[in-house]
Amino acid sequence: MLLSPTALESMRGRLIVSAQAYPGEPMRDPRTMGQVAASAVIGGAAAVRVQGLADVQAARSAVEVPVIGLFKDGHDSVFITPTIRHALAVASAGAHIVALDGTRRKRPDGASLAETVAAVQSDSLASVMADCGSLADADAAAEAGADLIGTTLAGYTGERGRTEGPDLELIEQLAAADLGRPVIAEGRIHTPAQARAALDAGAYAVVVGTAITHPASITGWFVDALGA
Numbered sequence: 001m002l003l004s005p006t007a008l009e010s011m012r013g014r015l016i017v018s019a020q021a022y023p024g025e026p027m028r029d030p031r032t033m034g035q036v037a038a039s040a041v042i043g044g045a046a047a048v049r050v051q052g053l054a055d056v057q058a059a060r061s062a063v064e065v066p067v068i069g070l071f072k073d074g075h076d077s078v079f080i081t082p083t084i085r086h087a088l089a090v091a092s093a094g095a096h097i098v099a100l101d102g103t104r105r106k107r108p109d110g111a112s113l114a115e116t117v118a119a120v121q122s123d124s125l126a127s128v129m130a131d132c133g134s135l136a137d138a139d140a141a142a143e144a145g146a147d148l149i150g151t152t153l154a155g156y157t158g159e160r161g162r163t164e165g166p167d168l169e170l171i172e173q174l175a176a177a178d179l180g181r182p183v184i185a186e187g188r189i190h191t192p193a194q195a196r197a198a199l200d201a202g203a204y205a206v207v208v209g210t211a212i213t214h215p216a217s218i219t220g221w222f223v224d225a226l227g228a
C-alpha cells in the first residue's frame with residue numbers, strides 16, 4: 001500500500017492541488033507541472049493531482065506528498081483513466097492514488113468499475129479514487145471497492161447540473177450517505193471561501209485545479225471582469 005493510513009490522515013481537512021495543462025498549451029511539460037506541484041506544496045498543499053504518465057513521474061520526483069495520478073484519453077463520455085490498462089499504467093508511473101472514472105457509464109474496455117478497481121488493488125500498490133458524478137455513482141463506486149470518492153464529474157455527466165461553484169448539495173449528500181470512505185470535493189472550487197464551504201459540507205479534503213494552476217483561465221476571469 002503506497003498510501004499509508006498516516007498519509008491518508010495527512011490529507012484530512014486539507015487542500016489538494018491539481019496541476020494540469022491541456023494539449024497544445026505552453027505549460028504542457030512534465031517538468032513544468034512538477035514545478036507547479038512543488039510550488040503548491042510550498043504553499044501548503046497536502047497532496048497533488050496530475051495528469052499523464054510523465055507528469056506523475058515528474059510529480060513523484062518533485063514532491064514528498066501523496067500524488068494522485070490520472071490518464072485522460074479522449075474528451076467524451078468516459079475519458080478519465082478509462083480502462084484497466086490506463087489505470088495500471090498510472091500506478092506503474094508511481095501514483096499513490098489512481099484517479100479514474102467512477103461513474104456507472106459503460107467503459108471503453110468493457111470492464112466493470114469493480115473489475116477496474118480490483119485490478120489496481122491486486123496488481124499494484126496504489127489506492128483508487130473514483131471520480132463520480134452523482135450520489136448513485138458514489139454508492140456504486142463504494143460498492144465496487146474504491147478507496148476514495150471524488151465529486152470530480154458532478155456537472156459533467158448529465159446527472160447533475162453544472163453549479164457555478166462546487167456542488168455543495170452533492171457533497172452534503174455523500175457525507176450523509178456514510179459511504180465508509182473519504183469524500184473528496186473536486187470541481188469548480190474557485191475561491192478560498194468555496195473550499196471552506198466544501199469542507200463544511202462534509203468533504204474530507206478539497207481539490208482545487210484551475211483556480212490555482214491554470215493561468216490562462218485565471219487571466220481570462222480578470223479580463224472578463226474588465227470587460228475588455
Ligand SMILES: CC(=O)N[C@H](C=O)[C@@H](O)[C@H](O)[C@H](O)COP(=O)(O)O
Binds near residue numbers: 018152153186207210
Ligand atoms: C471534469 C474534468 O475533466 N476534470 C479534470 C479532472 O482531473 C480536470 O480538468 C479539473 O481541472 C480538475 O477536476 C479540478 O477541477 P477544477 O479545475 O474545476 O478545480
